[in-house]
Amino acid sequence: MEMEKLVSLCRRRGFLFQSSEIYGGLNGFWDYGPLGVELKRNVKEAWWQDMVSGHDELTQHEGAPSTFEMVGLDCTIIMHPQVWKVSGHYDLFCDQMVDCRETKKRYRYDQVQGRWAEAKDKRVFVTSVAEEVEDDIAKRGLKCFNLRNKDADQVKWDGPIVSLDKLSMEELASAYGPDAKEVGTLTEPRDFNLMFKTIVGAMGSEKDAAYLRPETAQGIFVNFKNVLDSTRVRLPLGIAQIGKSFRNEITPRNFTFRSREFEQMEIEFFCHPNDSAKWYQYWRDRRFKWYTDHGLAGERLILRDHDPDELSHYSTGTADVEYAFPFLPEGEYGELEGIAHRGDFDLRSHMEGKLDPNSCPLEVQKGEDGKPVHRGSGKDLTYRDDLTNERYTPHVIEPSAGADRATLAFLCEAYHEDQQPDDKGKMQTRTVMRFHPRLAPIKAAILPLVKKDGMPEIARDLYRALKKKMPVEYDEKSAIGRRYRRQDEIGTPYCLTVDGQTLEDQTVTLRDRDSLEQVRVKLDDVQSEIEQRING
Numbered sequence: 001m002e003m004e005k006l007v008s009l010c011r012r013r014g015f016l017f018q019s020s021e022i023y024g025g026l027n028g029f030w031d032y033g034p035l036g037v038e039l040k041r042n043v044k045e046a047w048w049q050d051m052v053s054g055h056d057e058l059t060q061h062e063g064a065p066s067t068f069e070m071v072g073l074d075c076t077i078i079m080h081p082q083v084w085k086v087s088g089h090y091d092l093f094c095d096q097m098v099d100c101r102e103t104k105k106r107y108r109y110d111q112v113q114g115r116w117a118e119a120k121d122k123r124v125f126v127t128s129v130a131e132e133v134e135d136d137i138a139k140r141g142l143k144c145f146n147l148r149n150k151d152a153d154q155v156k157w158d159g160p161i162v163s164l165d166k167l168s169m170e171e172l173a174s175a176y177g178p179d180a181k182e183v184g185t186l187t188e189p190r191d192f193n194l195m196f197k198t199i200v201g202a203m204g205s206e207k208d209a210a211y212l213r214p215e216t217a218q219g220i221f222v223n224f225k226n227v228l229d230s231t232r233v234r235l236p237l238g239i240a241q242i243g244k245s246f247r248n249e250i251t252p253r254n255f256t257f258r259s260r261e262f263e264q265m266e267i268e269f270f271c272h273p274n275d276s277a278k279w280y281q282y283w284r285d286r287r288f289k290w291y292t293d294h295g296l297a298g299e300r301l302i303l304r305d306h307d308p309d310e311l312s313h314y315s316t317g318t319a320d321v322e323y324a325f326p327f328l329p330e331g332e333y334g335e336l337e338g339i340a341h342r343g344d345f346d347l348r349s350h351m352e353g354k355l356d357p358n359s360c361p362l363e364v365q366k367g368e369d370g371k372p373v374h375r376g377s378g379k380d381l382t383y384r385d386d387l388t389n390e391r392y393t394p395h396v397i398e399p400s401a402g403a404d405r406a407t408l409a410f411l412c413e414a415y416h417e418d419q420q421p422d423d424k425g426k427m428q429t430r431t432v433m434r435f436h437p438r439l440a441p442i443k444a445a446i447l448p449l450v451k452k453d454g455m456p457e458i459a460r461d462l463y464r465a466l467k468k469k470m471p472v473e474y475d476e477k478s479a480i481g482r483r484y485r486r487q488d489e490i491g492t493p494y495c496l497t498v499d500g501q502t503l504e505d506q507t508v509t510l511r512d513r514d515s516l517e518q519v520r521v522k523l524d525d526v527q528s529e530i531e532q533r534i535n536g
């Protein structure tokens with residue numbers, strides 16, 4: 001599938017618009033249109049229902065080491081600035097960036113791919129001469145190469161930085177195609193903090209600086225004690241949150257994949273350290289299955305375990321759920337969700353603070369004056385098991401997903417084209433969005449075959465009855481084939497047609513979007529039939 005087709009459908013049918021489009025848009029910000037808002041809500045609601053509100057705490061789930069509890073939270077976007085100092089974001093939440101002096105293009109270092117990245121049709125190779133001339137950028141000769149040619153996409157590049165000593169221009173051209181040409185020199189790589197800064201209060205001074213949260217997780221950690229004290233929950237316990245996060249991404253791109261404002265769906269799962277490895281395995285498998293259950297099955301979805309050298313210093317295991325988005329080169333995948341074993345890093349940081357901003361309490365030696373560089377809360381965030389009387393700092397498993405990336409993956413996966421006869425029997429290309437019925441923005445369309453003989457009246461009554469239960473549309477305009485086509489394009493799983501036979505036997509035609517099978521259903525049974533098909 002070409003990405004352009006999906007982007008155009010999303011705009012034309014009202015799934016996604018560029019933010020502030022009439023003013024030329026704002027890079028990295030997107031608005032969800034009338035259908036997009038329903039789709040994304042369904043993604044979030046499916047997640048909340050499956051993870052939180054529908055969670056059965058009395059039954060041991062398949063693969064789970066024991067029963068467990070799940071509760072939710074909704075925390076603020078702006079939090080006490082100390083939260084971000086202690087979490088590490090203030091010092092370490094940076095991307096490396098370089099600018100090309102000549103083209104003024106900006107590149108961000110892609111940690112996962114291990115290369116400097118800009119747009120998808122370009123590969124940028126950063127080269128440096130001898131390592132010993134580190135202090136002089138000009139002498140270091142950082143260069144960018146524009147490899148916008150058809151061979152470039154087939155090139156597999158593994159090393160992030162290549163020494164120009166080892167690769168001459170001729171070698172570069174022979175390896176990467178004749179159009180490889182040097183377009184300019186690059187500035188020295190520099191760190192760029194991704195947090196958006198703002199000022200709280202009227203004074204407007206630096207000491208009133210605060211940050212828009214770059215993740216929802218910290219709101220959960222700082223409320224861990226509140227949740228324990230205000231409810232009767234016991235560990236193992238998952239606390240979940242859905243909400244906006246903000247990152248001043250250097251190169252927002254690939255539609256909504258890398259946005260500057262986006263929504264996350266995160267769980268912090270607190271458990272006994274001895275059981276944490278088993279819980280990590282449980283969440284890793286369960287979260288992968290959630291995506292396959294909603295239609296992302298097949299080769300395009302993978303669960304990738306991080307290599308030991310990719311792991312954060314505090315993590316003993318991390319796995320990413322990744323999807324082969326169509327805008328990525330063949331064989332590459334983009335992250336939908338990360339499931340990380342975070343040990344007791346977060347709770348201990350919020351208790352004790354950080355002695356060294358570049359390290360964590362587990363690894364750090366005592367600071368010179370013995371005082372933490374970033375003060376923790378000093379509050380006791382340990383847990384006492386009231387049955388065994390044991391007190392411990394819980395370990396945390398964190399499944400962290402992006403609502404916008406999941407929505408984008410569902411959009412990409414849904415897009416299909418096939419050949420179907422039109423009203424006159426001529427074969428036409430049909431675009432059909434094959435959303436999982438649970439995620440589809442509109443569940444059913446009610447269509448009177450013709451605008452006479454009492455058909456619109458029956459159809460409107462059916463519409464009114466169904467509308468109370470689910471999002472449905474009524475459409476009486478244009479030929480029936482064209483109305484079907486429109487519903488296919490927005491992914492409506494079922495069309496209900498009121499026709500001549502309805503007047504005789506009180507049945508309607510139920511047309512299935514994917515199989516195109518048509519069956520007759522009694523008017524009185526329509527609601528239960530559709531609910532049964534949606535919920536399985």
Ligand code: ATP
Binds near residue numbers: 402
């Ligand atoms: P990436 O490496 O792609 O920037 P990340 O590893 O920094 O992602 P996390 O910090 O683990 O991402 O955030 C958890 C989830 O939040 C991601 O798996 C993704 O679904 C979502 N997410 C993160 N950054 C963005 C963004 N800029 N736009 C949209 N979604 C995002």
